[in-house]
Every structure is written in C-alpha cells, then in structure tokens.
Amino acid sequence: MSTTLALPTVEEEVWRYSRIGELNLANYRSATATTTVENAEGVQLAGSEASALMGVAITTAPDVFAQMNTDNAAVIALKIAKGKVHATTVVITHTINESGVVVYPRLVIDAAENSEITVVERFVSADNVVSLVVPVVEIHAAQSARVTYLAINEIGNKTWQIGNQVAVGERDSNVRVFSVALGGDYARMRAEVRLVGQGANAQQTALYFADGTQMHDFRTLQVHEAPRTRSDLLFKGAVKDTAKSVYTGLIKISENATKTEAFQTNRNLTLSHGAWAESVPNLEIETNDVKCSHASTVGPIDDEQRFYLESRGVPPEIAERLVVFGFFDEVIERLPKSEFIEGIRAKVIAKLGSNA
Amino acid sequence: MTTLEIRDLQVSVGDTQILNGITLTIKSGEVHAVMGPNGAGKSTLSAAIMGKPGYTITGGQVLLDGKDVLAMATWERAVAGLHLVMQYPTEVPGVKLDDVLSEALKARSGSLPDLTKTIATEASRIGFDTELVHRAVNVDFSGGEKKRNETLQLAVLQPRIAIIDELDSGLDIDALRDCAQRVEDATKESDLGVLVITHYSRMFEQLKPDFVHILAKGRIVKSGGPELADDLERDGYAAYSSID
Numbered sequence: 001m002s003t004t005l006a007l008p009t010v011e012e013e014v015w016r017y018s019r020i021g022e023l024n025l026a027n028y029r030s031a032t033a034t035t036t037v038e039n040a041e042g043v044q045l046a047g048s049e050a051s052a053l054m055g056v057a058i059t060t061a062p063d064v065f066a067q068m069n070t071d072n073a074a075v076i077a078l079k080i081a082k083g084k085v086h087a088t089t090v091v092i093t094h095t096i097n098e099s100g101v102v103v104y105p106r107l108v109i110d111a112a113e114n115s116e117i118t119v120v121e122r123f124v125s126a127d128n129v130v131s132l133v134v135p136v137v138e139i140h141a142a143q144s145a146r147v148t149y150l151a152i153n154e155i156g157n158k159t160w161q162i163g164n165q166v167a168v169g170e171r172d173s174n175v176r177v178f179s180v181a182l183g184g185d186y187a188r189m190r191a192e193v194r195l196v197g198q199g200a201n202a203q204q205t206a207l208y209f210a211d212g213t214q215m216h217d218f219r220t221l222q223v224h225e226a227p228r229t230r231s232d233l234l235f236k237g238a239v240k241d242t243a244k245s246v247y248t249g250l251i252k253i254s255e256n257a258t259k260t261e262a263f264q265t266n267r268n269l270t271l272s273h274g275a276w277a278e279s280v281p282n283l284e285i286e287t288n289d290v291k292c293s294h295a296s297t298v299g300p301i302d303d304e305q306r307f308y309l310e311s312r313g314v315p316p317e318i319a320e321r322l323v324v325f326g327f328f329d330e331v332i333e334r335l336p337k338s339e340f341i342e343g344i345r346a347k348v349i350a351k352l353g354s355n356a
Numbered sequence: 357m358t359t360l361e362i363r364d365l366q367v368s369v370g371d372t373q374i375l376n377g378i379t380l381t382i383k384s385g386e387v388h389a390v391m392g393p394n395g396a397g398k399s400t401l402s403a404a405i406m407g408k409p410g411y412t413i414t415g416g417q418v419l420l421d422g423k424d425v426l427a428m429a430t431w432e433r434a435v436a437g438l439h440l441v442m443q444y445p446t447e448v449p450g451v452k453l454d455d456v457l458s459e460a461l462k463a464r465s466g467s468l469p470d471l472t473k474t475i476a477t478e479a480s481r482i483g484f485d486t487e488l489v490h491r492a493v494n495v496d497f498s499g500g501e502k503k504r505n506e507t508l509q510l511a512v513l514q515p516r517i518a519i520i521d522e523l524d525s526g527l528d529i530d531a532l533r534d535c536a537q538r539v540e541d542a543t544k545e546s547d548l549g550v551l552v553i554t555h556y557s558r559m560f561e562q563l564k565p566d567f568v569h570i571l572a573k574g575r576i577v578k579s580g581g582p583e584l585a586d587d588l589e590r591d592g593y594a595a596y597s598s599i600d
Contacts, residue, residue, distance in 0.1 A: 303409055308446035308493075311406050312509060313434030313460040322459065326450025326492065 005064045017246045019186040028132045031101035032074045033094040040090045043078045050077035053108045057138035057168040066164040069136040073106035080115040089118045096125040102132040111145035118148040127156035135163040141173035148176045155183040163189045171197030181208035188217035195229035206235040207331040210243035211351045220249040224257040233264045239275035248280040255286040264294040358384045358516040366415035367404040374400040376574035384547040392571035393593040398553045402521040406440045437516030441506040447494040478511040482534045499526030507535040517549040536562035557585040572596040
C-alpha cells in the first residue's frame with residue numbers, strides 16, 4: 001500500500017476536532033473486506049469495466065484518504081442504462097473479519113439519463129476487530145436520473161472509518177444520500193453533493209448515535225454550480241457516556257447558481273454530562289438571488305418534554321427513550337424503506353439501554 | 357376514598373418566594389376551585405405538587421393518603437394517582453400519544469386494557485379526532501386540540517386526583533364545555549377528586565365546584581362554597597389584590 005502520502009493534521013480546518021493525530025497507518029496492512037452484492041443483476045460491471053467507471057463523480061481526490069482508496073480500490077461499479085428503473089434495492093455488505101488491516105471499498109454508481117436505482121451499502125465488523133475502513137462512494141446522476149443511496153455504519157467499536165461520499169447531479173436529477181452511523185471507534189465521513197445541472201435536486205440525511213468512547217465526525221458540502229438547484233440537508237445525532245460527535249457543514253453557491261434553494265439543519269442531543277457534540281454550519285454564497293437557511297442545535301433533552309412525559313407517569317428512562325426516538329423519527333421516516341430499518345431501531349434502543 | 361392534603365406549602369422560584377403557606381384538603385369526588393388574579397401563584401401550586409424542575413419547596417407537606425408526595429419522583433406521583441392537566445401542554449416532537457399512554461399504563465399496572473378501543477371511546481366523548489392519537493403529542497395541535505388531548509389522557513389514565521391548571525386558556529367555548537363536562541363526569545363515574553386552578557368561572561357551568569378558595573399573593577385568603585365564585589364574577593379580584 002502507498003504509505004508515502006502524508007496524513008493531514010488537526011491544524012487543518014477540515015480536520016479540526018478530528019482524531020487524525022491518533023492514526024498510525026503502519027499498524028494496518030492492506031487487505032480486502034468480504035463483500036457480498038445482492039440484486040445487482042443487469043447493472044453491475046465486472047473486471048476492468050468496473051475499474052474504468054471510477055471517476056464519474058470524483059476527478060480530483062477530495063483528501064488523502066480518497067486518494068489512497070483510488071490507489072487501492074476494491075471496486076463495485078453499478079451502471080444503470082438510460083431510461084431503466086432498477087426495481088429492486090441493491091444491497092452491498094462489506095464485512096471486516098480480522099484485525100490489523102485497512103480496506104478500501106469503492107462503490108461507483110453511474111445512473112444514465114432518466115434511470116433510477118436504490119442502493120444500500122453496509123459496513124460491518126465485530127467489536128473485537130481493530131481495523132480501518134477507508135470507503136469511497138461516488139454517484140453520478142445524469143439528466144433526470146434518480147439515485148437513492150443509504151450507507152449503514154455497523155462496524156465494531158474498535159474499528160476506524162475515514163470515508164468519502166461524492167454525488168454529482170446533472171440537470172433535473174434527484175439524488176438522495178442517507179447515512180446511518182452507529183458503529184466505529186472513530187468514524188468520519190466527508191459527504192459532498194455537487195449540483196452541476198439546472199434544476200438538480202439533492203437530499204442529504206443522517207442519523208448518528210455514539211456511546212461509550214465512540215466518535216462520529218461528519219463534514220458536509222452542498223455545492224451549487226447551476227441555477228434553480230435545490231439541496232436539503234438534515235443531520236441528527238446523539239452522544240452518550242463520553243462519546244463525541246462533530247458536524248461541520250458548508251453550503252457553497254456559485255455566482256451563476258441563481259434561484260437556488262439550500263437548506264441545512266443539524267441537531268444534536270447530548271444524553272450524558274461527559275458527552276460532547278460540536279456543530280459548525282457555514283455559508284459561502286456568491287449571488288443574492290437564493291433562498292438559503294441553516295440551523296444548528298446542541299443540547300440535552302428538553303426539560304419541559306421530559307417533565308411532560310413523566311407527569312403522565314412515564315418513568316424517566318422510558319421518557320428519555322421516547323424523546324430520543326421521537327428526535328430520530330424525523331430521519332427514520334425519510335429513510336428509504338428497507339429490511340434494515342428495524343435493525344437500526346433495535347440498535348438505537350440497545351444504545352439507550354446500555355450504560356458504559 | 358383518596359385524600360390529597362396540602363399542608364402549609366411554601367414554594368420559591370429562584371430567589372422569589374411565590375407560595376407562602378397553602379393548606380387545602382381534596383377528597384375523592386370533590387371539586388375544589390382555586391381562583392386568583394394573575395401572579396397570585398396559581399400555576400406554581402400545580403407545578404410544585406407535580407414536582408416540576410425549577411420549583412423549590414421551602415416548607416410544608418403534600419400527602420396522598422398519608423404518603424409523602426414531595427419525596428416521590430414526578431412519574432411516581434402520577435402512578436400514585438395524581439394527574440396534571442397543563443395550562444400549556446408541551447409539544448413533544450416525534451412522540452406519539454398512544455405510545456405515551458401505553459408506557460404510562462404499563463408503569464401503573466403492567467397489564468393493559470384494550471388501549472385502542474378505550475382511546476376511541478374516550479375520544480368520541482370529548483370530540484377529539486382519533487387521527488391525532490398517532491401524531492406527535494401536541495405538535496401543531498390547535499389550542500382546543502391540546503386541551504382535548506389533555507382531557508383524553510385524564511380519562512384513559514383514570515387518576516384519583518386531578519390538578520387542572522387554567523383549562524380555559526387558549527381554547528374555544530365548545531372545547532371548554534366538552535373538557536369541563538368530561539372532568540365533571542369523572543367526579544361522578546370514578547369518584548375523581550379535582551383541584552381546578554382558574555382565573556375565570558366560565559367553566560363552572562359544567563365542572564361544578566363544591567369549594568372555592570381565593571389565592572392572592574401566595575396565600576389562600578378566603579374559602580367558601582360555589583357562591584364565592586359568583587361574588588368574584590361580580591366584584592373581581594380588586595378586593596383581594598391589596599391584601600398583604
């Protein structure tokens with residue numbers, strides 16, 4: 001593997017608050033995850049065709065980890081032909097079975113004009129596995145294409161993840177990118193959508209819940225490069241015990257992207273005194289003719305809500321569970337319907353019930 | 357027979373003493389109205405009895421059938437048989453009413469009646485739209501819907517003693533009539549004892565007080581029968597506002 005690339009430091013703004021300083025790549029040897037792909041008949045490319053599809057959304061690697069992924073990628077490539085609707089949800093599962101390895105899963109989704117696909121990508125490892133996942137997903141939605149992508153991080157609490165998502169939407173396309181982060185020791189995701197064609201639409205949605213000593217780290221980017229584009233971001237997270245989370249988000253609207261609408265909402269619940277969450281929204285707008293908003297909150301469960309439920313006779317731990325569930329409900333309702341929703345709910349319950 | 361005894365209750369909020377010694381005894385089937393001008397401490401009384409954070413008990417006792425209510429957590433007070441109908445019911449995003457009622461009932465007995473049916477029956481009695489049962493509690497409810505929701509919860513949870521705080525704020529006359537009538541019915545059907553806190557007497561047409569107490573400047577300054585409410589309706593609170 002190429003360890004010649006210099007790692008970033010927390011001195012760099014985009015790595016501020018991160019745990020990058022703890023990473024020693026020498027501890028990991030390059031390997032591949034055990035990967036299964038279901039329901040991809042007719043859209044999955046093989047061999048050199050698959051590798052050749054890399055770059056549909058990423059021309060220059062956004063960071064050194066994306067570059068390392070490009071250099072070492074285990075590629076899964078999905079190409080959806082013009083006008084075709086892939087009716088079944090493609091399910092990709094990466095399992096890391098051993099400690100001391102770094103894996104580089106690369107998912108490329110190239111949706112041709114007016115095509116449609118839904119993909120769920122799961123990352124799984126057992127709690128005793130000490131490894132590193134460096135995933136990259138790139139999504140290209142051509143004119144009027146509709147792509148729904150859900151990433152579920154279920155890696156064990158000793159595994160690290162440093163990932164990148166890049167989605168590019170052309171004219172009148174509709175891209176929805178969902179992230180559910182429950183696992184990991186330190187799990188970072190840089191999530192970028194770039195709307196390059198008129199009328200392109202993107203939705204970014206995340207649910208994250210860290211407990212014990214976990215840390216979730218999200219860096220989002222909503223880039224508008226064409227008129228009448230629309231992006232809507234909703235990230236909701238909770239931290240418990242001494243867990244941490246970071247959200248920093250940037251809406252970037254270029255001068256020609258008039259009549260653009262961009263929304264960004266990040267809400268965080270701190271469920272323990274020792275837990276910590278940071279939320280940093282940013283705007284960079286070069287034209288006046290836009291509709292734009294951002295909102296961010298960090299705080300404990302609202303006292304009034306807690307009192308209301310307890311005054312009905314609901315015990316405190318159940319009141320907390322109801323409120324946290326209610327908090328995440330807005331996100332869960334938006335998730336694409338899949339067999340994994342119940343598992344996500346169950347994991348959220350388990351995290352609420354455990355006291356690390 | 358259940359008895360709620362409030363003995364010389366003193367409560368402060370921050371550095372300000374709000375209640376200066378309230379003594380009241382409410383028994384099953386009785387309706388006690390505590391009336392008073394704005395700022396008299398009416399809402400503080402209900403909050404303190406239910407244990408709302410931010411209200412400090414500086415003296416006195418609250419006993420439910422001899423048991424020390426002030427030593428209980430809020431949810432234990434509810435399970436013991438107290439119920440608060442709030443003046444401004446809190447919106448709880450994403451939390452559905454039927455889930456709240458289900459958990460509240462579980463905490464009480466462990467065995468559930470047919471909750472859906474009970475909710476439907478009670479909802480129709482007070483004109484509450486059952487669609488709202490599956491929506492987040494109080495979120496985007498109108499004033500009338502919020503109070504009907506509070507009343508529905510009271511009917512389903514069947515407390516021994518209800519504390520009803522300013523039922524008439526923010527709701528139309530029809531909703532007020534439906535809610536007040538349902539509480540009055542509960543005093544007859546299930547022997548509910550009621551402490552109703554209000555500025556106005558307009559709900560007394562349905563919910564008929566047996567006793568009226570006038571609260572001013574943190575004290576009960578006068579107690580009497582229902583006729584006292586008529587006096588207030590005629591003369592206002594001016595006579596009591598100057599009492600020190």
